Amino acid sequence: MGPYPPDADRMVMHIEFVALVKQVPRTGEVEVDPETGNLVREGVAAQTNPYDLHALEAALALRDRLGGTVTALSMGPPQAEDTLREAFWMGADRGILLSDAAFAGADTLATAYTLARALRDIPHDLVLAGMQTTDGDTAQVGPGVAEFLHIAHASYVLRIEEADRREVCAVVDAGDRVQRVALALPALLTVTREVNQPRLPSFRRRLATRDRPIETWCREDLAPPEGEEAYFGLEGSPTWVEEIFPPPGNPERETWRGRPGELTDRLLAQLEEWKYL
Numbered sequence: 001m002g003p004y005p006p007d008a009d010r011m012v013m014h015i016e017f018v019a020l021v022k023q024v025p026r027t028g029e030v031e032v033d034p035e036t037g038n039l040v041r042e043g044v045a046a047q048t049n050p051y052d053l054h055a056l057e058a059a060l061a062l063r064d065r066l067g068g069t070v071t072a073l074s075m076g077p078p079q080a081e082d083t084l085r086e087a088f089w090m091g092a093d094r095g096i097l098l099s100d101a102a103f104a105g106a107d108t109l110a111t112a113y114t115l116a117r118a119l120r121d122i123p124h125d126l127v128l129a130g131m132q133t134t135d136g137d138t139a140q141v142g143p144g145v146a147e148f149l150h151i152a153h154a155s156y157v158l159r160i161e162e163a164d165r166r167e168v169c170a171v172v173d174a175g176d177r178v179q180r181v182a183l184a185l186p187a188l189l190t191v192t193r194e195v196n197q198p199r200l201p202s203f204r205r206r207l208a209t210r211d212r213p214i215e216t217w218c219r220e221d222l223a224p225p226e227g228e229e230a231y232f233g234l235e236g237s238p239t240w241v242e243e244i245f246p247p248p249g250n251p252e253r254e255t256w257r258g259r260p261g262e263l264t265d266r267l268l269a270q271l272e273e274w275k276y277l
Ligand SMILES: Cc1cc2nc3c(=O)[nH]c(=O)nc-3n(C[C@H](O)[C@H](O)[C@H](O)COP(=O)(O)OP(=O)(O)OC[C@H]3O[C@@H](n4cnc5c(N)ncnc54)[C@H](O)[C@@H]3O)c2cc1C
Pocket: 020, 021, 022, 023, 038, 049, 051, 052, 055, 073, 074, 075, 076, 104, 105, 106, 107, 108, 109, 111, 112, 115, 128, 129, 130, 131, 132, 133, 134, 135, 136, 137, 138, 139, 140, 141, 142, 237, 239, 240, 241
């Protein structure tokens, strides 16, 4: 029998991490259907939302240090499996895709509800999400999931300082100041790009996880309670897109060309004229 109590430094905790990962169109290739106002996703090259790679990295790094498992969770069409495969190649232990025609057309509220509903059946001590996506860009889904689950949450995390079985301490960008927060687990954090540098997918892990199944859950698997049957997809989405239009151009914009020294003199003269200097 080993010494008792065991050496605290060598004690391995078991913390259940969940990373929310979304597949998005590659930036720059997004078009909007002028009739419906929805993004045209068919035939567009896709990638994992860049912020979600930071969320996944945060979960993996904490798991590697503290012990536990990382589940990658995504809602999307069948091709979103690629994003979960990438999560395996980075080191995720489990991948779950929520995919059903009933989830289509979801706004941020219905998306958050669907993810939260699934999380009720997925052990989670700490849920990590990106601060926003590069297509929808609303930054609403992470906090929405936490609210549906009634768990603590913090957004725009710049740094995760400490974590253990009971709480997580993080530094967050609060706009006009930086805040240090401590949250009792279970909790949810949305992370910025500053939080870490995501590891690259590994060829070794790619081979090792080649046969690992991705679980696909449909609406029936989420078993909504009575009264919440219509909370999914378009039916559960109170938002609608009224009009999509490019932002108006700025007719007063000027472009100055010239040598750096001339441009600097001109800029200084202009700032003096406007009384900024
Ligand atoms: C009327 C309407 C119809 C729409 N129809 C569709 C549609 O048919 N198909 C479609 O794809 N989008 C549709 N959208 C867009 C959809 O609402 C958003 O893409 C989605 O709710 C996520 O919002 P967001 O991209 O702003 O995420 P944000 O709130 O910016 O994301 C923050 C973080 O939440 C997590 N997250 C967000 N979405 C997911 C997800 N799906 N899975 C896992 N994690 C996630 C990620 O970690 C992400 O970094 C529709 C929107 C509206 C208003």
